[in-house]
Amino acid sequence: xxRAAGIIFRTMILVLxxxxxxxxxxxRTLLHQSLGLSLDENDKISKVLNLVRQNYVDSVNVDSIExxxxxxxxxxxxxxxxxxxEQKATSINEGLAGGFTGIGLEYQLLRDTLVITQVYANxxxxxxxxxxxxxxxxxxxxxxxxTHLTVxxxxxxxxxxxxxxxxxxxxxxxxxxxxNYTLKRGYVNASSLDAxxxxxxxxxxxxxxxxxxxxxxxxxxxxxxLKAKGMQKLVLDLRENGGGYLNxxxxxxxxxxxxxxxxxxxxxxxxxxxxxFATDSGTFQEGKLAVLIDEYSASASEILAGALQDLDxxxxxxxRSFGKGLVQQQFAFNDGSAVNLxxxxxxxxxxxxxxxxxxxxxxxxxxxxxERMRKGELFSAQSNLNDSIFKKPSPYRTLSGRKVFSGxxxxxxxxxxxxxxxxxxxxxxxxxxxQFTAYTIDKLQPQLNKFGTAxxxxxxxxxxxxxxxxxxxxxxxxxxxIDSHELLISKPMIKTMLKAAAARFKWGENxxxxxxxxxxxTLAKAVEAIH
Numbered sequence: 001x002x003r004a005a006g007i008i009f010r011t012m013i014l015v016l017x018x019x020x021x022x023x024x025x026x027x028r029t030l031l032h033q034s035l036g037l038s039l040d041e042n043d044k045i046s047k048v049l050n051l052v053r054q055n056y057v058d059s060v061n062v063d064s065i066e067x068x069x070x071x072x073x074x075x076x077x078x079x080x081x082x083x084x085x086e087q088k089a090t091s092i093n094e095g096l097a098g099g100f101t102g103i104g105l106e107y108q109l110l111r112d113t114l115v116i117t118q119v120y121a122n123x124x125x126x127x128x129x130x131x132x133x134x135x136x137x138x139x140x141x142x143x144x145x146x147t148h149l150t151v152x153x154x155x156x157x158x159x160x161x162x163x164x165x166x167x168x169x170x171x172x173x174x175x176x177x178x179x180n181y182t183l184k185r186g187y188v189n190a191s192s193l194d195a196x197x198x199x200x201x202x203x204x205x206x207x208x209x210x211x212x213x214x215x216x217x218x219x220x221x222x223x224x225x226l227k228a229k230g231m232q233k234l235v236l237d238l239r240e241n242g243g244g245y246l247n248x249x250x251x252x253x254x255x256x257x258x259x260x261x262x263x264x265x266x267x268x269x270x271x272x273x274x275x276x277f278a279t280d281s282g283t284f285q286e287g288k289l290a291v292l293i294d295e296y297s298a299s300a301s302e303i304l305a306g307a308l309q310d311l312d313x314x315x316x317x318x319x320r321s322f323g324k325g326l327v328q329q330q331f332a333f334n335d336g337s338a339v340n341l342x343x344x345x346x347x348x349x350x351x352x353x354x355x356x357x358x359x360x361x362x363x364x365x366x367x368x369x370x371e372r373m374r375k376g377e378l379f380s381a382q383s384n385l386n387d388s389i390f391k392k393p394s395p396y397r398t399l400s401g402r403k404v405f406s407g408x409x410x411x412x413x414x415x416x417x418x419x420x421x422x423x424x425x426x427x428x429x430x431x432x433x434x435q436f437t438a439y440t441i442d443k444l445q446p447q448l449n450k451f452g453t454a455x456x457x458x459x460x461x462x463x464x465x466x467x468x469x470x471x472x473x474x475x476x477x478x479x480x481x482i483d484s485h486e487l488l489i490s491k492p493m494i495k496t497m498l499k500a501a502a503a504r505f506k507w508g509e510n511x512x513x514x515x516x517x518x519x520x521x522t523l524a525k526a527v528e529a530i531h
Contacts, residue, residue: 002264010172012096015281015357015448019259019502021441028067031133036486039172039243045069047071049062052065052335052441057170058134058282059358062114065494067083067085067337070083070084071083071337074341075362076144076449077342077412078326078342078365079360079362079365080324080326080328080340080342080472081328081339081340081342082339082340082362083337083339083342084330084337084338084339084340085337086336086337089140089330089332089336089337089338090336093330095210095212096210096211096212096213096215096245097212098189098191098192098218099187099188099190099214100187100188100190100214101159101160101185101186102123102124102158102159102160102185102494103120103123103124103125103158103161103166103183103185103188104119104120104122104123104124104125104126104188104264105116105119105120105123105125105130105158106119106135107154107475108438108441109149109150109154110436110438110441110442112145112146112147112149112480113135113136113137113146114135114136114144114145114149114154115133115134115135115441116130116131116133116134116136116507117132117441117504118132118191118436118504118508119131119132120188120190120503121189122189122195123186123189124183124184124185124188125236125268128181128182128183129173129181129427129459132168132179132505132506133172133173133441133445133505134170134171134173135170135171135172136168136170137169137170137171137178138169138171138178139157139166139167139169139484140166141167142166142168144157145342147353148404149525159185160185160188161185162185162186163185163186163303163396164184164187165182165183165184165185166182166183167180167181167182167183168180168181168183168185168200169181173445173446174446179309185462186472189214190202191214191218192208192209192210192211192212192214192215192217192218192244192499193206193207193208193215193219193222194207194208194209194237194513195207195510195511195512195513195514196222196225196226196230196510197226197510197513197514198230198231198485198529199235199360199517199523199527200218201230202230202231202233202446203231203232203233203234203235203527203530204226204229204230204233204235205234205235205236205237205317205442205513205517205523205529206219206222206226206234206235206236206237207237207239208236208237208238208241208252209240209241209438210241210242210244211241211243211244211245211248211249211300211301211329212244212245212248213245213248214251214252215248215252216248216255219252220255220283221345223283223284224254224283230285230287230475231253231287232352233286233287233288233289233290233530234288234289234290235289235290235291235523235527235530236289236290236291236292236303236314236528237292237487237523237524238291238292238293238297238304239292239293239294239296239297239318240296240297240299241296241297241298241300241301241325241457242296242297242298242301242322243298243299243300243301243302244299244300244301245300246264246266246300246303246346248300249264249301249304250263250264250276250303251299253278253303253304253308254278254282254315254321255277255282255283255357256282256284256285256286256289256308256313257278257282257285257307257311257313258280258282258285259277259278259279259280260277260278261277261278261311261349262276262277262278262349263276263278263303263307263349264276264303264306264307264347264348264349265346265347266327266344266345266346266347267344267345268327268343268345270343270349271343274344276327279442284348287529288375288525289308289313289314289529290314290315290316290317290466290527290529291304291305291309291314291315291316291317292317292318292522292523293305293316293317293318293319293320293321293410293412294318294319294321294376294418294528295319295320295322295369295372297318297321297322297407297410298321298322298323298324298371298393299322299324301321301323301478302321302322302323302354302409302410303346303348303371305321305351305410306348306349306352306354306410307348307349307455308340309348309398309404309410309413310348310349310352310396310398310399311349311398311399312398312399312400315413315414315520315523315526315529315530316321316410316411316413316414317412317413317416317529318409318412318414318415318416318522319378319412319415319416319417319418320377320384320409320411320412321354321410322356322369322406322409323354323355323356323368323408323409324354324355324356325345325346325347325353325354325355326342326344326345326346326355327342327343327345327346328340328341328342328343328346329343330342332506341410347371348396348404349402350396350397351396352396352404352405352406352407353406353407354406354407354408354409354410355407356407356408356409357407364503372515373418374427375387376485377420378417378420379490380417381415381417384411384415387408389403390397390408390411390433393511394406402464402490414526414529416522416525417505419521421489421517422489422490422492422493423490423493424483424489424490424509425486426479426482426486426487426490427484427490427493427494428484429479430494430497431476433475434476435471435475435479436497436498436500436501437501437504437505438474439471439474439475439498440498440501440505441500441505442474442503443470443471443474444502444505447502448502448505448506451506453507454503454506454507454511454514456508457502457503457506457507457511458503458514458515461488461499461501461502462495463488463495463498468491468494468498468500469494470494471498472487472493477504494515496515496516496518496519497516498517499515500512500513500516501511514531
């Protein structure tokens, strides 16, 4: 990937891409940062788009053609350079901002009625007094329930400008009496930490879903609370974390490393090398640390895991990570669309790039995880090492001299195979159709009210065989064909997921992950490794 011919080719493509994007936007200017290229109005692509606009037999959305053309050019560079339409760009940026403007609740549509399943702490809905299980019947004095609701319609109704008012009529659980609430839409904090709880008496567990603007602050707050509960060791769960901001990843690495340790460095043809070093402000520089990764841990997750592995600061547990070692910068247009352009590669402290090859094309690149499964890599540590990229001699070593690999993701120190023994089509159907939460809403609320705290629920509640039978009978109203063999195979996981859904409904994300992780072999291996 560093061959001279490849560099020259990509440089030429970048120049052509910049010119083409400039032509597309014509008199429009880039927000935040210009691409800095003079434009030629005689360009053929621009002429073709104008011909289509003025002469094509049918009406067409030239803007969408323009976007598709730009995206095609970008995807010829690498799999992570993308054109983002306005809605997609907004969604991505909001997701990494650490919050959003709204009323602060999650819901499920059940029998054409919106049922609240989560209320965000300190959001407008929480301040007004809405709780899980409440059903929204009317909105702004108009009938809402029973009007053929869709997710798109609900989101459009609940979203709005900051400080705008929303009048809702709500029926609480086990009641038929409406209560009216006036909500003022506002900024809702949405933590990028999925969960933080004590896994054992001295081992804390923190799961991070993405590296957003607020992740480091969220982590510090969660860590402080766990320390107050006696935490001395930590398991950091980065499984299925697809990344986020590079600066956030380096800030989080700083929490674990001592001053002046190199975390990562970046460089590209047009970007000089930039080094990121740890400071002396870390909040967990000494305690034992394990990091969980899997095949969906990518980008910023790999920066953090790679740094902690190279510096022998943490034991990495799980399966080989995705293998994304490219850094993107977003260039925004004044119509709200944007381009995410790869501007550099990142390298771990030992000097390795973990970017997997994309020479075989975009489709092959995105199907690579499925190919790993086909070859058995998700189930055997040796199958990973049999991959050609890991058979070559590796010049990369950790501080203590352990061999580490480049060119295809982060290889864990302790491999834990994927457990698919209980994954059946039935389990997928139950999850996709939200049957676990629906059953909790319809049947389990009276039982949940018997438990004063999440701790007592975790300790004392288990899904009995009778409860399982009732759940399957309930689900059969939506899933007409339930395979008895699949039910037998998935029985333990169905019980776990039902308990987890109930825990989340009543006590939130911490309780959900505590229930889900109760039978998690990867977490068990990590706890064992740091004891």
